[in-house]
Amino acid sequence: MLTAKGNHARKNINQRELESLRKALDDEGESIELNEDSRGFISPFRAQVTLSGAHLPSDFVKDTVHKFQGWECNEIVFSTVLDKKRHNQERLGFVDDPRMVNVAVSRAKNRFTLVTGDEVFTANNGHIAALIRYVEYYAQDGQIVRAPVVSAFDLLYQEYDESLARLHAQLRSEDSRFKSEQIVAQLLRDALSKASYGALTCHTQIRLNQIASSINPALTKDELNFMHNRASCDFVLYFRVGKTPLGVIEVDGGSHDRPEQVARDNLKNSILAKSNIHILRLRTVESSIEEKIDGFLAQWASSVASV
Template sequence: MPFYTRSSGQIIEYLADATLEEKLQSVRKFLHKLKLLFKYREFRFGKLKASEVDYLLHLQRRFYSLKIRELEEECQVLSEHLEKSSFKALQDEHQRISERIFQKKLFLSHGNLEQPAFFADQYQTDYEKFTRYYPIVLSTNHSIRNSIPPNYLLDYIIIDEVSQVDLLSGVLALSCCKNLIIVGDLKQLPQIVDKSIKDTMVDWNIPQGYEYFKQSILSSFICLYPEDIPRVILKEHYRCHPQIIQFCNQKYYDGELIPFTDPDCCQVPLILYKTSRGNHMRAVTHGEGNGLYNQRELDVIKEEVLQNVNLASDDVGVATPYRKQVEKARAHLPDDIKNDTVHKFQGRENDVIIMSTVLNNTCNGKKGLRFVDDACLVNVAVSRAQKQFILVTDDELFQRHGHHVRELLRYIQYNTLDEHIIKSQVVSIFDLLYRNYSDKLKVLKSKLLYISKFQSENIMYTALKDILSEPKYMHYYVTSQILLRNIIKNTDLLDKREIDFINNRAFIDFVIYNRQDKKCVLTIEVDGFEYHENNPVQLKRDAVKQSILNKYGVPLLRLPTNGSNEMTKIRTKLDEIESF
């Protein structure tokens, strides 16, 4: 082995010379041989030329091997130095001394003050005295003017999360101070303003720095005074596990952040769940509470993520771009889970953050990319997690068409073990309605029976026949499209509206009977999204049908086509009926 392969620096220097010689070989061929001879002590020119490519590849591998070893040795030296210097003890001592200095300052300034007696209706009459006791006032931008006397100026106002402060509310705070400190991040989410009022306003040709609909207080100051305002980057990071914040650090902060969190606080800081194939996003466009949601992602969170033994804490938050998904999550997930939009999570944190991206790989899903695949939104969502970040998503969409979420996917897949990159096993028999579906459904697909013009009913009928062929349930049989009037013989318990409903050829999709006494034991309705959830009129009819069956104690199981685990739900319901 030549001497110049003993260190990574020597190898990289040789490779650089070889690359340069390749570009200038017609001019410097003789000079390069001299350099090989005297600088690298290499004189086997013919042999080197014959196997040049293999030799260079070998040197490249050798470089990485040596470089890794050198870095490991450097880390070891630094670790030993820190241990000998007792870095943790020095850090604790620094904190202890700082606290004592602060406490002494407080004692010197407040130790001899008499017990204060201030009341909400009169403290502003002697505000100078009030500030001697309470030199720091906590307030919102909207209420700060009402918290101090008229025409009074505070020495300093510090506005936090200033990227979310609009110009109007921010100006209220600015009018109350001599000096201003603003703390914010343009790489996090901006303020939300009501753009519907824009059309009602006169165009005054306002300079860009004062544009209400485009600027926050932070971006306005930077626009107006790009070089004149002193700036400090808060590099020390104390919230997230180092492996979590490193994504944001590399992607958005040019590696300037220095994590001070303990990497041992969580052994599995990154987990990825990929939902099963299919079009799981839905757009509610009629009735109240319009918006996008993805029931499959919520089912994955409930049935797989929250059951994962590697879940780092009970302090769990679910962050999603869409309000409708938040609404569904609050109804579907346990009460102790904190569900909110990513925008609402800004400024907050949880031990565990689960991000649900909602979109799927359809035309409508791609339309939402501009909103969801946003640098600020992704940055905020990831950096809310203290110990563990879990992404639940349709990776097919973002791998093909995304950017920021795609980079997040790649980062997680590179930085976590394969066992924490999970292909969800939560599927629905109605996934057969889509072009792409899980391989788990191929057996059911091969058995498909056709009894209806609606494919969803064919799928359900096949699934029911499959379940009722099991020995445990063979004493039941199923029929389809049964008149509700044939189940409810006596209408004494019904009001006029319900009687009219039952006499107007109302059907039940599927009815399961006992073979021996022909008694109805379970009714099943297949609820297509467009015809049911996205149809307020049909929802009212469904409520009437539910009310009628409840009055006569007839069990009804509703199975929406965007749900999951239908066969398990049917078996569970039949077992429940059996137990009674």
């Protein structure tokens, strides 16, 4: 299984590999064998194994490759995690170790699935590249799955799936200096063009103290200081007639994983919650962005119909 083009790894995790695997499992239907130890998920990185618990069915046995030595399952999935970023290419030798690859493949009694990035291991022409060539040569139609999950945020990468070409052509630089926000702005335009959301509108980069009242007695001193320190919201939804903010959409890039930014995000979340304003956070490593936006807007669909 090859994930969509783009550098999807963050530190030692690759959420796209897990989302792609889950999509393939859902498309395939539930495994007939749900006995204990019938399916295993392995990765060289503990962080990826931990994250897999939130994405894969509970019957999967999940552990690192090293911990799986001496253990077998009817089905084994091997997630390689790394992408084509330079610092990950420098670590290919760790994942491409012949002993690790041998352990990964030999743990499968009946079925082995490799989940990896597009052309990540091609340049070094090592053991995983040879494994991919072997699979491509002997696999039957339908056994090789390519790009099962594509995200609008894949446009942030130099390489992206051709299905995103139309969206890329629609992006407007005047929407934001950040491409991630340009992407969401266009997706919001598309969503708000639907008749069911015709009474909604959206404004960008609105100061937090313009949509949340500073006289709210529930707000703490830290929250008030944060509000008055030029904090803003990426996208704010309103009814076209009226000034009451309905919801906020925030775009969270990689910097939002830093502790100091997490603290600021938590302050904003708390302020909005105490102000009865809904918030949707879109992480740039996630997929199904259009569906998440539509689901967020849908909570006002009944109100829109009566406006």
